[in-house]
Amino acid sequence: MDQLDNRVKKEILVHTEDTPSTLKDDIWNHIDQELFQTKSRKEKKMKKKSKIIPIVIAAAAAVMILFSTQTETGSAFIKQIKDMFVPEKEIIQSIEGNEEETNVNLQEGKDSDYIIYIDEERYKLVKGEESDIITTKEPLEERYPEVSMEIKQFTDIAPQEMVSTLETELASEYTKVTETESVTEPLEGFKLHGISGSEWNSPVTNVYVVDNLNGGSFVITEKYFLEAAEGHGARFYAMLQEFEIIE
Known part of the structure; x- marks a missing residue:
């Protein structure tokens, strides 16, 4: 899990290089909480109705980036993230x-x-x-x-x-x-x-x-x-x- 954690974090940080550093940290912290917390905590959070915002989208995109960074789909996700957080x-x-x-x-x-x-x-x-x-x-x-x-x-x-x-x-x-x-x-x-x-x-x-x-x-x-x-x-x-x- 640590290896997976590090790979996802590396991809997000590399492909949001134009983003202010404080926002990069916020993005990763949120992704870390959403993707790598315990099952019970995730199930509890799933019950809460909420609006999808860029940081949540970035968390979902992280999984795609991990497996398809070099593909057309992966590149499209990366572009979306960069577009959402450009200064x-x-x-x-x-x-x-x-x-x-x-x-x-x-x-x-x-x-x-x-x-x-x-x-x-x-x-x-x-x-x-x-x-x-x-x-x-x-x-x-x-x-x-x-x-x-x-x-x-x-x-x-x-x-x-x-x-x-x-x-x-x-x-x-x-x-x-x-x-x-x-x-x-x-x-x-x-x-x-x-x-x-x-x-x-x-x-x-x-x-x-x-x-x-x-x-x-x-x-x-x-x-x-x-x-x-x-x-x-x-x-x-x-x-x-x-x-x-x-x-």
């Missing part, structure tokens, strides 16, 4: 009706509980004690309402309960709140939407509630203004498509 990549997003190629950079969230790719040319990630906030790289003029996206985890509040609380909060803060809906894009969860007014600078919010896969919730709160819906709003949407929970 920088290019995405295509729709901004004000136009397709735009944008370079985004990998960022690790608070307590390493999630990853997200950020357009660092325009935005920055500010890590706080209770939450992370993505905001404009350069401060906006005072005449503009707040533009930000906060990512906060509530470890002991389930999504449905979280939604009920947020519906009450938004109703007190915004003049119009639409009915909560289940969504699969830009991520899977619940979406709440609020707006106050119909002027160019009317404040807008989108709040996403996502299952953290461990009995709690991630709450992602976007804030911008009406005129920026196809600008900042669209860019936030694109960034959230790259959001992944690290279970």
